[in-house]
Structures are given as C-alpha cells and as structure tokens.
Amino acid sequence: MVSGARIGRMRAVIVAAAGGPDVLDVSDRETPTPGAHDVLVDVVAAGVNFMDIYVREGHPPYARQTPFVLGSEGAGTVAAVGAEVAGVSVGDTVAWTGVPGSYAEQVVIPADRAVPVPVGVDPMTAAAVMLQGCTAHYLACSTHPISADDLAVVHAAAGGVGLLLTQIVRLRGGNVVATTSGGEKADLARQAGAQHVAGYDDFVDVVREVSGGQGASVVYDGIGQATFDAGLAALRRRGLMVVYGAASGPVPPVEIQRLQTGGSLYLTRPTLVDYIVTREELLSRTDEIFDWISSGLLSVHIGGTYPLADAARAHEDLAKRRTTGKMLLVP
Numbered sequence: 193m194v195s196g197a198r199i200g201r202m203r204a205v206i207v208a209a210a211g212g213p214d215v216l217d218v219s220d221r222e223t224p225t226p227g228a229h230d231v232l233v234d235v236v237a238a239g240v241n242f243m244d245i246y247v248r249e250g251h252p253p254y255a256r257q258t259p260f261v262l263g264s265e266g267a268g269t270v271a272a273v274g275a276e277v278a279g280v281s282v283g284d285t286v287a288w289t290g291v292p293g294s295y296a297e298q299v300v301i302p303a304d305r306a307v308p309v310p311v312g313v314d315p316m317t318a319a320a321v322m323l324q325g326c327t328a329h330y331l332a333c334s335t336h337p338i339s340a341d342d343l344a345v346v347h348a349a350a351g352g353v354g355l356l357l358t359q360i361v362r363l364r365g366g367n368v369v370a371t372t373s374g375g376e377k378a379d380l381a382r383q384a385g386a387q388h389v390a391g392y393d394d395f396v397d398v399v400r401e402v403s404g405g406q407g408a409s410v411v412y413d414g415i416g417q418a419t420f421d422a423g424l425a426a427l428r429r430r431g432l433m434v435v436y437g438a439a440s441g442p443v444p445p446v447e448i449q450r451l452q453t454g455g456s457l458y459l460t461r462p463t464l465v466d467y468i469v470t471r472e473e474l475l476s477r478t479d480e481i482f483d484w485i486s487s488g489l490l491s492v493h494i495g496g497t498y499p500l501a502d503a504a505r506a507h508e509d510l511a512k513r514r515t516t517g518k519m520l521l522v523p
Contacts, residue, residue: 200222200223201220201221201222201223202220202222202296202297202298203218203219203220203221203296203297203500203523204218204219204221204261204293204295204296204297204500205217205218205261205262205263205295205296205500205503205521206218206219206221206259206260206261206262207247207248207256207258207259207260207261207262208258208259209258210248210249210250210255210258211248211250212248212249213248213503213504213505213507213508213511214504215248216248216262216503216504216507218500218503221261221296223298224293224298224299224300226272226273226274226300227274227300228274228275228276228277229274229276229277229302229303229304230273230274230277230300230301230302230303231270231272231273231274231277231280231286231300231301231303231306232270232271232272232273232298232299232300233266233268233269233270233271233286233288233298233299233300233301233306234268234269234270234271234297234298235266235267235268235294235296235297235299235523236266236267236268236269236315236316236319236522237266237267237268237315237316237319237320237497237520237521237522238263238265238266238294238295238296238319238520238521238523239263239264239265239266239289239294239319239320239323239324239518239519239520239521240498240503240506240507240510240518240519240520240521241264241323241324241352242414242437242439242510243264243323244262244263244264244295244507245507245510245511247262248262248507256292260292260293261292261293261294261295261296261299262293262294262295262503263292263293263294263295263296263299263521264289264290264291264294264323265288265289265290265291265294265319265322265323266287266288266291266294266299266319266322267285267286267287267309267315267316267318267319267322268285268286268299268315269284269285269286269315270282270283270284270285270286270306271298273303274303277303279303280303280306280308284306284308285308285309285315285318286301286307286308287306287307287309287315287318287319287322287478288301288305288306288307288322289305289322289323289326289464289468290305290323290464290465290468291305295500295503295521296500296523297500297523304471305471305474307322307474307475307478310482310486312485312486313482313485313486316494316497316520317485317492317494318482319520320352320492320494320517320518320520321356321481321485321492321518322478323464324352324353324356324518325356325477325478325481325492326464326467326468326474326477326478326481327353327357327436327464328353328356328357328359328360329360329477329480329481330462330464330468330477331353331357331412331434331436331462332344332357332360332361332364332366332412333360333364333477333480334467335432335434335436335460335462335467336409336412336432336434337364338360338361338364338365338366338410339364339365339366340364340365340366341365341366341367342361342365342366342367342409343366343367343368343369343399343402343407343408343409344361344366344367344368344369344408344409344410344411344412345368345369345370345371345395345399345408345410345411345412345413345423345426346358346361346368346369346370346371346381346386346412347371347392347411347412347413347414347415347419347423348371348372348414348415348439349368349370349371349372349377349380349381349384349386349389350370350372350376350377350378350380350381350516350517351414351515351516351517352495352517352518352519353414353436353437354370354381354384354414355380355381355384355491355493355516355517356490357412358370358381358384358385358386359384359385359490359491360484360490361385362384362385362386363484363489363490366409367387367388367402368385368386368387368388369386369387369388369389369390369395369398369399369408370382370384370386370388370389370390371389371390371391371392371395372389372391373391373392373513374391376516377516380493380516380517384491387402388402392415392418392419395422395426396422396425396426399426400426403428406428407426407427407428407429407431407455408426408427408428408431409427409428409432410427410431410432410433410434411423411424411426411427411431411432411433411434412434412436413433413434413435413436413437414435414436414437414439415437415438415439415440416435416437416438416439416440416441416442416443417440417441417442417443417444418440418441419440420433420435420443424450424454424457425454427454427455427457428455429455429456430455430456430457430458431455431457431458432457432458432459432460433457433458433459433460434460434462435459435460435461436461436462436463446459492517492518493516493517493518494517494518494519494520495515495516495517495518495519496515496519496520497519497520497521497522498519498520498521498522499521499523500522500523502521503521506519506521
C-alpha cells in the first residue's frame with residue numbers, strides 16, 4: 193500500500209531519440225507509482241547539468257535506451273511514500289541527486305536517496321546544490337582535502353561547481369587561482385573568494401607567479417581536453433590533477449611517464465557516485481553543505497530558471513556557456 197498515493201498525469205521532458213536540444217519534448221505521462229522502498233515527490237525545481245547533455249546526446253557511458261525522461265537532480269515535496277518507507281513522510285521537503293527522470297512534475301526516488309531539506313534552506317537552493325554542491329564538497333574535502341595555504345586551480349570558476357568549489361576551498365583555508373573567460377564571470381569568481389583570476393591561456397603563468405615558482409597543490413579540472421596539458425604544467429612537485437569532467441571533450445590517453453617527468457605527479461578521474469555510496473556518506477556531505485548555506489558561509493548563485501517547456505533553450509545556453517552558476521527547470 194502506498195500512503196498518499198494518487199492517480200493522474202504529469203508533464204515531463206522526454207528524449208525520444210539521442211541528439212541535439214531539439215529532441216527534447218515536453219509531453220504528458222502517467223504519474224509514476226512509488227515502490228515499497230520509494231517516495232513520490234512533487235518537483236519544485238530540477239537541476240540542469242552538463243551530464244544531462246551527454247545523456248541526451250547518447251555518449252557512452254551515459255547513453256540510455258530511448259525514450260526516457262531526462263534529468264537526475266532536484267528538490268520538492270513528498271506526495272506519497274511506499275509501504276516499507278520509514279523516516280520520510282508525506283509533506284516533507286527533500287532533495288536528491290543521481291535519480292533518473294527528474295525533468296518532470298513528479299518523480300519517484302528511492303527513500304534512501306531522499307535528503308531532508310532543513311527549514312533554513314529553500315527548495316530552489318537545495319535543488320541547485322545537490323549534484324554540484326556534493327561534487328564540490330568531495331573534491332575539496334575528500335579527493336584532495338584542502339588544508340591551510342594549499343594553492344588550488346579551479347577551472348570554470350563561474351560555473352555551478354566552480355563557484356561552490358572556490359568557496360569551499362577558501363572555507364578550508366586554501367588559496368584559489370580561478371580561471372574564467374573574463375568579464376562578469378571573472379567578477380563572480382572574485383566574489384566567491386578567489387584571490388587570483390586568470391584566463392585559460394595564462395593561468396600557468398599566474399600560478400607560477402603567486403606560488404614563487406613552486407606550482408599548485410591541486411588542479412580541479414571539469415573542462416578536460418582543452419585545459420589538461422596546461423594543468424599538468426601548473427602543478428608543483430607531487431601535485432594532484434583532478435579531472436572530474438570533460439566539458440571540452442575527454443582527455444586523450446595519457447602517457448604515464450609524463451607524471452614522473454612532471455615531478456612525480458598524481459592523476460585521478462573521480463565521479464560523485466563513488467563519494468556518496470552509502471546514505472550516511474550522502475547525508476554527511478549534504479548536512480555540511482546545508483549548514484554552510486544556513487549560516488551564510490556558502491552562497492548559491494542560481495544563474496537562470498526555465499519552465500519545463502524551455503528545456504531545450506536551457507541546454508543550448510549551458511552548452512554555449514551563456515550562463516553562470518546553476519540553472520534550474522521549474523515545473
């Protein structure tokens with residue numbers, strides 16, 4: 193038996209075939225029914241991410257069998273709970289990441305992935321920080337735990353992850369060289385706490401200057417192909433290259449000897465799913481993120497909100513880098 197269950201229809205963004213933004217279609221579907229260990233949520237906002245573009249285009253390993261509802265992140269109000277669910281009730285505000293089908297008016301999520309949103313955090317903000325906030329958190333707190341006086345390069349610092357990552361590095365006592373395309377994006381990076389802002393063509397020189405020639409402790413790279421080689425050159429001896437995304441394309445195969453000649457460097461390609469394996473780990477990250485938001489230590493920049501019907505425009509804006517911060521779809 194499902195508590196609060198209802199029968200009806202909803203709108204969702206469907207990918208009928210892999211392709212460009214034009215394949216996105218908003219259509220009616222039956223309201224999904226939660227299983228015994230699931231909850232049904234009325235979506236307040238769904239996050240738009242570069243990963244959604246990869247999924248829409250059908251790039252391995254993101255390709256899915258069509259048709260399907262796009263999206264994997266959001267926040268909303270619990271409308272129904274499965275028979276075996278404990279600790280989550282109808283009317284609760286929850287957020288989630290890594291749940292397929294989130295570009296919709298309703299979505300079914302596993303109860304153990306439903307993150308309670310505290311009173312001090314509004315649902316729109318919660319939706320904006322689940323994927324990118326947890327990513328920034330694991331990068332700065334786990335992959336390379338920033339310590340006092342570490343110098344970190346944060347690429348695409350005016351983007352959703354970049355703005356949050358810059359702030360978290362600063363919260364942990366580190367220093368940031370932020371890369372942006374300049375203008376408003378450079379201003380946003382400085383507002384987030386970056387002490388040094390550079391372009392993509394000169395950040396190595398800036399790193400060398402501010403580090404006295406030593407190099408950066410870590411490079412956080414969500415761009416990939418276009419910035420990888422320069423990122424290696426920017427590292428200090430035994431520095432760490434963290435490639436967590438590939439907005440410009442995947443990094444080609446790396447000759448391992450380059451790590452030796454670069455100064456016994458380290459290289460990793462992490463992904464969020466491996467840093468929120470258990471519910472306990474997921475909540476430990478989101479609890480700290482929400483605490484920072486509630487206390488005013490972490491600012492969330494929502495750069496644009498779009499109705500479901502404009503999902504294609506949201507993807508175009510993101511792909512063409514016309515955005516800053518986080519983009520949301522609002523049913």
